[in-house]
Amino acid sequence: MRCVWGIVLLLVGVVAGVAAAGTPAFGAATEAPVRLTVRAASPQAAGEFAGILRALGGDGLSLVEDDADLVLALGEQAFRDALAADGPPVLGLAVPRRAADRLITDGCRCSAIWQGVPLDTQLAVLRALLPEARRIGILRAPHSVWRTVPPAPPGLTLEAVTVPEPGRLGALLRRHLPDWDALLLPEDDGLFDGGVARLVLLTSYRQRVPVVGPDGAYVRAGSVASARVLLKDLAAAALDAVRAHQRLGHWPAPGFAGHYSLAINEHVAGAYDLDPVERAPLERLLEATP
Secondary structure, three states, X not given: OHHHHHHHHHHHHHHHHHHXXXXXXXXXXXXXXXXXXXXXXXXXHHHHHHHHHHHHHHHHEEEOOOOOOEEEEEOHHHHHHHHHHOOOOEEEEEEOHHHHHHHOOOOOOEEEEEOOOOHHHHHHHHHHHOXXXXXXXXXXXXXXXXXXXXXXXXXXXXXXXXXOOHHHHHHHHHHHHHHOOEEEOOOOOOOOOHHHHHHHHHHHXXXXXXXXXXXXXXXXXXXXXXXXXXXXXXXXXXXXXXXXXXXXXXXXXXXXXXXXXXXXXXXXXXXXXOOOOOHHHHHHHHHOOO
């Protein structure tokens, strides 16, 4: 009997060991912690982001000032500075896509997580929030990174309008808004700065055309909703990239964060008779978005 119990305990130990091996933790105890340096526009910003990384990464990370294995650079300028320092491999975080295209060269040991949210993701939020919308307008700047728009799902029409200069925006809105059921705004630094937010949102509201996107600031100003990237989302994306670097020996290709949060303006949603908005289905949608 003692022998039987010994075999059972041995098998339990083997099964537990196999299960643990199949789901390794980030920076498992058998591995040395990854030494990361965070660079940002200010020590406060770097410290805040480092704190979120520690909470997500646990003991698998070691946040250091010098002698790092990898550098995480928060924002375009920090990315530029880290690349100029010619130190360890660098991952830029929340870097505008156009800037990342210029800064990431074949010879650099670097990559970037682009600023903003994919147009596909914003479109998914719009469709879930406004299922009756069939004609959807998209505004973009002349040299926008959104040179192509996603294929229109069955039953939908996507119309992308290029705004040649900010002074033409009002006339284009008045011309096209009557033909649209909703307006989708991608994150586009060449067009959607603070100066045009009031014009876009007020004109759309007067025409009773709800706006989705491009970020949390626009939602606070009057968009109905938007997917957005919070610091916690950016930190989760950075840890995904660090894991990939450990596995592959190099950074993954530049791309969007893949982790998104939801912003909703309940007051504006109510004005369009969308109140109350059920957040849970939209948040689940964002969790399933790559």
